Structures are given as structure tokens and as C-alpha cells.
Amino acid sequence: MNSRRDFLQKLGISTLALHLAPVSGWANTKNHDNQAYDGPVLRVAIMGLGSYGTRVAEAMQACTKAKLVGVISGTPSKIKEWQTKYSIPEKNCYNYNNFDDIKSNPDIDAVYVITPNGLHHDQVIRVAKAGKHAICEKPMAVNAMEGQEMVDACKKANVKLLVGYRMHFEPKTLEVIRMRKAGDLGKILFFQGLCGFTIGDPTQWRLNKQLAGGGSIMDIGIYAINGARYMTGEEPVWVTAQETKTDPVKFKEGVDETIQFQFGFPSGAAASCLSTYTMNNLDRFFLNGEKGFAELQPSTGYGPIMGRTNKGELNQPVTVHQTVQMDEMAAIIFHNKQPVVPIDGEEAVKDLKIIDAIYLAAKTGKKVEIRL
Ligand code: NDP
Numbered sequence: 001m002n003s004r005r006d007f008l009q010k011l012g013i014s015t016l017a018l019h020l021a022p023v024s025g026w027a028n029t030k031n032h033d034n035q036a037y038d039g040p041v042l043r044v045a046i047m048g049l050g051s052y053g054t055r056v057a058e059a060m061q062a063c064t065k066a067k068l069v070g071v072i073s074g075t076p077s078k079i080k081e082w083q084t085k086y087s088i089p090e091k092n093c094y095n096y097n098n099f100d101d102i103k104s105n106p107d108i109d110a111v112y113v114i115t116p117n118g119l120h121h122d123q124v125i126r127v128a129k130a131g132k133h134a135i136c137e138k139p140m141a142v143n144a145m146e147g148q149e150m151v152d153a154c155k156k157a158n159v160k161l162l163v164g165y166r167m168h169f170e171p172k173t174l175e176v177i178r179m180r181k182a183g184d185l186g187k188i189l190f191f192q193g194l195c196g197f198t199i200g201d202p203t204q205w206r207l208n209k210q211l212a213g214g215g216s217i218m219d220i221g222i223y224a225i226n227g228a229r230y231m232t233g234e235e236p237v238w239v240t241a242q243e244t245k246t247d248p249v250k251f252k253e254g255v256d257e258t259i260q261f262q263f264g265f266p267s268g269a270a271a272s273c274l275s276t277y278t279m280n281n282l283d284r285f286f287l288n289g290e291k292g293f294a295e296l297q298p299s300t301g302y303g304p305i306m307g308r309t310n311k312g313e314l315n316q317p318v319t320v321h322q323t324v325q326m327d328e329m330a331a332i333i334f335h336n337k338q339p340v341v342p343i344d345g346e347e348a349v350k351d352l353k354i355i356d357a358i359y360l361a362a363k364t365g366k367k368v369e370i371r372l
Contacts, residue, residue, distance in 0.1 A: 037064045042330035045070030048115035049078040059322030065330035072099045103130040116211040121146040128157040137164045140348035142213025147352040151345035161345035166325045168341040171316035176294040186291030193224030194284045196276035215256035221275025223300040228271040230341045236263035241361035
């Protein structure tokens with residue numbers, strides 16, 4: 001224990017982190033980059049065992065700094081299945097009524113909320129009140145006000161709030177950001193982000209205003225919004241937006257089908273983006289500067305991400321996004337590691353402020369100022 005404490009002290013880890021990482025949560029293994037790892041392991045409970053939760057759980061099997069140790073679900077049969085598959089003990093299984101009891105479970109460090117968007121706010125605040133770090137899926141909330149309340153609650157409880165912005169760790173994305181910062185593209189002039197897919201089942205929660213908070217912008221357009229920010233390295237100062245609805249039965253009041261939006265940035269650069277639930281083959285980022293360009297297509301899918309710049313093909317390694325994300329989140333929580341692009345609650349509130357502004361611009365037809 002003493003050598004472990006010395007090791008932690010050398011790394012500058014707080015006593016809180018020490019408290020969160022008992023000997024059982026300690027690794028001495030190689031990670032997905034084949035690098036040796038001897039440090040604390042982030043013990044995670046996943047809330048919401050749906051399609052993305054299942055993907056995260058699979059990916060976490062290759063993590064070395066994070067481990068799936070618990071579940072929170074409204075479906076007992078899924079809990080049983082996951083318990084068997086991932087050796088999850090009964091004492092780490094909760095439902096939506098009793099998960100506040102996680103407060104007295106020393107074997108869980110963080111809860112990853114992967115439920116419908118409209119539930120994130122209350123669930124993350126309950127996680128914070130239980131004294132556990134909160135990891136939340138995008139969109140973190142359904143508007144900026146709720147997002148800010150989540151940030152405040154986590155601050156008050158002295159826990160971290162991180163958001164599942166998996167692209168912030170993707171190697172080709174990071175290479176474009178590096179090139180832009182190094183000046184390889186020159187002064188940035190323009191960004192285009194196209195994000196969409198054709199959505200199926202009209203009864204799913206993604207098409208329910210209460211649970212989704214909106215439509216395509218909340219789910220997929222957020223990638224273009226967030227991408228416009230990390231690709232240009234600037235925050236937008238105004239937005240204009242136009243909404244098109246071809247099927248008002250499937251896409252009810254408050255659920256956007258297609259929105260095109262444009263940003264202006266302080267440097268004078270502009271962005272033009274499309275978010276839709278009625279077109280496939282839309283997953284493309286294009287960044288244009290005075291000296292060069294970068295293109296990612298696909299740009300935000302699960303991979304492989306592909307891209308090229310004026311200098312040629314991007315050939316950085318293909319990664320499993322969720323594996324890297326969870327290992328990096330462990331390093332952020334335990335070692336206060338600073339990611340190249342932030343993934344904290346404040347970063348998510350910026351996206352939510354922009355989403356609020358896009359909806360306002362689409363509704364009023366006016367240019368809306370953005371203050372982040
Ligand atoms: P799913 O519908 O596949 O799963 C959601 C799960 O949430 C359900 O299976 C259920 O799990 C739980 N749940 C709790 N309450 C409800 C409710 N009222 N209605 C429906 N489900 C409920 O959705 P996804 O997994 O695709 O999406 C979940 C979140 O993850 C969303 O916020 C989404 O935006 C985000 N996401 C992020 C992605 C990324 O790449 N970062 C990709 C896909 C989604 P249980 O039965 O265990 O209670």
C-alpha cells in the first residue's frame with residue numbers, strides 16, 4: 001500500500017482519488033497502445049443498457065484504466081444478462097428507483113449515463129448527489145439551462161462531469177487539429193459539417209420531444225456543432241438557421257427533421273452545416289484555410305474515420321473510440337490529464353447554448369447572437 005501511495009503522490013493524485021481506488025481497482029497490465037499500465041482503475045457503472053451502452057460495455061473490455069463493474073437498468077432481464085457476461089456482482093446492480101444507494105457502495109467510482117437525452121439532467125444530478133463522478137452521453141442535456149444546473153451540481157458535490165465526446169480522442173481528428181494549430185492550413189476561412197441518417201421506427205424515443213429534447217440537431221447535428229468548434233478552433237458568435245419538414249406526422253412539433261445552419265466566427269471565418277434525420281451518407285467535415293484544407297469522411301461515425309489534407313491521405317491508426325475514451329477519462333479523473341479538446345460539462349454547455357440559438361434562429365428566421 002505504501003509504494004502505491006508513493007506512486008500516487010508522485011503523480012499528484014488527490015486523497016479523493018486514492019480513496020476511490022482501492023487495491024482491487026489497481027491494474028498492472030498493457031493498454032490498447034501496448035503500453036504498460038500500473039495505476040488506478042476507474043470502476044464504472046453503466047446506466048441504460050441500450051444500444052450505445054452495449055457498445056461502450058464491449059469496448060471497455062479492452063480498457064486498462066477503466067472497468068465495467070456495475071449496472072443501473074429498468075430491465076431486470078438485461079441486468080441478469082450483463083451480470084453473467086461481465087461478472088457483475090449483485091451488490092453493484094441498481095434500478096432507476098434505488099440507484100441513489102450507490103452512495104454507500106465503495107466499489108463504484110463513476111456512473112456513465114447512457115439513457116435518452118431528456119433523462120440525463122435528473123440522473124446526473126442524482127449521481128453527483130451520491131458522490132460519484134458522472135460521465136454523460138451527448139447531448140448532455142436538452143437545453144443550456146439544464147446543462148448548467150448539472151455542471152453546478154457536480155461542482156457542489158466535488159465530482160467530475162465528463163461527456164462522451166469520443167471524437168476528441170480520435171487520431172485523424174487530432175491530426176487535423178494539430179495541423180491547424182501549427183499553421184499548416186493557414187488562416188481558417190470555412191468549415192462545412194454534414195451530419196445525418198435516415199431514422200426508422202417512428203415510435204422510438206428519439207422522435208419523442210419529451211425524451212429527446214428535439215430532433216436531429218440533438219442527436220446528430222451536435223457533431224457538426226461541436227466539430228465546427230474543434231476544427232476551426234474558434235467559438236461561433238452568430239448563427240442563422242433554416243428548418244425543412246417533409247413529414248410532420250413522423251416529426252412532430254418540436255422534433256426537427258432537417259436543419260441547415262450557418263455560423264460566423266470572430267476571425268471572419270464561416271461555417272455551413274446540415275443536420276438531418278432523412279438522408280443517409282452524410283458524415284463529412286471539410287475545413288478550408290488560406291494555405292490548405294482538411295477533409296474527414298466519415299468524420300464522426302464509429303470508424304474507421306478517413307481523411308485527407310492538401311498534403312495527402314491521413315494515415316493515423318484506427319482506434320475503437322469508446323475504448324480510448326474510457327481510458328482517457330480515467331486519466332482525466334485520476335490524474336487531472338488535460339485532453340486536447342475539453343470533454344467536461346462546461347464544454348457541453350457551450351454546445352447546448354449553440355443548440356438553443358439554432359432553434360431560436362430557425363423559429364424566428366433571424367440572425368441570433370451567441371455568447372458562450
Ligand atoms: P437506446 O434506446 O438504445 O437505449 C437507451 C436505454 O436507456 C434503454 O435501453 C433503457 O435501458 C434506458 N431507458 C431508461 N428510460 C428509458 C425510456 N423512458 N425510454 C427508453 N429507454 C430508456 O438509446 P441509445 O443507446 O442509442 O442512446 C442513449 C444515449 O446515448 C443518448 O443520449 C444518445 O444520444 C447517446 N448516444 C451516443 C452515441 C455516441 O456515439 N456518443 C451513439 C449513440 C447514442 P434499460 O432497459 O437498461 O433501462
